[in-house]
Amino acid sequence: MNILLDSIVQAVNDQIGREQTASLSYKGLSMACDRAGFQGAAKYFEKASADEIKHRDMFMKYLTDFDAIAIVPTVSPKPFVYTSLYDTIEGAVELELEVTMAIGTLWYTAFAASDAQTMQMLGWFVDEQTKSLAELRIIEGWFKAYGDKLDTIDHDMGEL
Numbered sequence: 001m002n003i004l005l006d007s008i009v010q011a012v013n014d015q016i017g018r019e020q021t022a023s024l025s026y027k028g029l030s031m032a033c034d035r036a037g038f039q040g041a042a043k044y045f046e047k048a049s050a051d052e053i054k055h056r057d058m059f060m061k062y063l064t065d066f067d068a069i070a071i072v073p074t075v076s077p078k079p080f081v082y083t084s085l086y087d088t089i090e091g092a093v094e095l096e097l098e099v100t101m102a103i104g105t106l107w108y109t110a111f112a113a114s115d116a117q118t119m120q121m122l123g124w125f126v127d128e129q130t131k132s133l134a135e136l137r138i139i140e141g142w143f144k145a146y147g148d149k150l151d152t153i154d155h156d157m158g159e160l
């Protein structure tokens with residue numbers, strides 16, 4: 001029994017694509033850091049890539065629970081050219097801000113449709129975005145605090 005509106009199913013499937021994109025984009029950041037010799041940062045972004053897959057799967061399970069069809073669209077990672085460790089963080093911030101806006105729009109779509117189930121489900125993702133942005137803000141702070149001690153920042157990113 002699918003009680004979800006087609007518009008909600010479509011919007012959740014679009015979000016599935018965004019999570020997939022985020023995972024591929026983080027994978028790219030991880031490989032770029034690995035090539036540049038920053039193993040801690042590579043590990044951090046690898047973990048972020050795996051987290052995005054978990055998010056994708058949570059949205060897929062949500063649709064499946066309501067007998068709606070979950071589809072992973074074909075997506076490409078956001079293009080990223082490595083210039084510095086700091087730029088990878090800024091790339092991640094940009095990515096997370098876009099996802100945060102998209103989750104907000106999705107939440108509003110559910111709200112406008114009086115779809116309490118979807119709003120409730122999205123609450124977890126709203127909190128998760130807050131945590132992701134807060135963590136990136138902390139890393140940005142390390143660049144101000146440690147300046148050019150990139151090995152320290154790399155090490156600390158690997159410990160997160």
Ligand SMILES: [Fe+2]
Pocket residue numbers: 019022051052055099
């Ligand atoms: Fe996500």
